[in-house]
Amino acid sequence: MTNGSAGDELARFRSSIDNIDAAIIHMLAERFKITERIGEFKAREGLAPADPQRESEQIARLRTLAAEAGLNPTFTEKFLRFVMDEVIRHHSAAQDSSNDNS
Amino acid sequence: MTNGSAGDELARFRSSIDNIDAAIIHMLAERFKITERIGEFKAREGLAPADPQRESEQIARLRTLAAEAGLNPTFTEKFLRFVMDEVIRHHSAAQDSSNDNS
Numbered sequence: 001m002t003n004g005s006a007g008d009e010l011a012r013f014r015s016s017i018d019n020i021d022a023a024i025i026h027m028l029a030e031r032f033k034i035t036e037r038i039g040e041f042k043a044r045e046g047l048a049p050a051d052p053q054r055e056s057e058q059i060a061r062l063r064t065l066a067a068e069a070g071l072n073p074t075f076t077e078k079f080l081r082f083v084m085d086e087v088i089r090h091h092s093a094a095q096d097s098s099n100d101n102s
Numbered sequence: 103m104t105n106g107s108a109g110d111e112l113a114r115f116r117s118s119i120d121n122i123d124a125a126i127i128h129m130l131a132e133r134f135k136i137t138e139r140i141g142e143f144k145a146r147e148g149l150a151p152a153d154p155q156r157e158s159e160q161i162a163r164l165r166t167l168a169a170e171a172g173l174n175p176t177f178t179e180k181f182l183r184f185v186m187d188e189v190i191r192h193h194s195a196a197q198d199s200s201n202d203n204s
Contacts, residue, residue: 069131
């Protein structure tokens with residue numbers, strides 16, 4: 001535990017982290033809403049679930065944005081793959097549940 | 103490839119994903135700037151780098167926020183740990199480089 005001004009300064013830093021994390025969580029919630037709609041849309045239109053060219057473009061774009069923002073591009077690519085893996089997990093779960101209903 | 107209105111709709115969804123990803127990348131860049139300052143601050147004040155109680159509080163808070171926003175709490179916890187691991191990696195790298203200079 002820390003007391004006085006050192007504790008205050010740490011609390012201020014942590015308050016900023018908490019605000020940023022809340023913003024990211026809400027952005028991610030919105031992102032998954034959209035990927036869910038994309039999944040439904042692709043199924044309806046008979047499009048393949050995965051699109052490797054689109055994924056390569058996303059990775060390249062985010063690596064560039066990250067570098068400009070001072071964020072490690074390799075971490076950024078790992079982050080995007082982490083999120084994309086969850087999207088694929090959602091789509092597979094949705095497909096399983098749809099198969100269960102057929 | 104898709105043509106016409108189906109392609110247009112997919113492009114609209116993807117444009118939203120791209121905007122959200124850019125927002126998240128910039129939030130993460132800012133987050134790492136702050137954790138870097140926290141690391142320097144803790145080193146200066148002689149505070150331990152890790153704080154398990156703070157981490158538990160962060161996880162509990164974000165799981166609640168995620169549930170309210172319709173995001174999977176388990177994914178959210180995995181996401182926070184993914185980011186925290188990178189913070190630890192940064193701090194270790196900074197410490198190694200500081201040791202090299204001593």
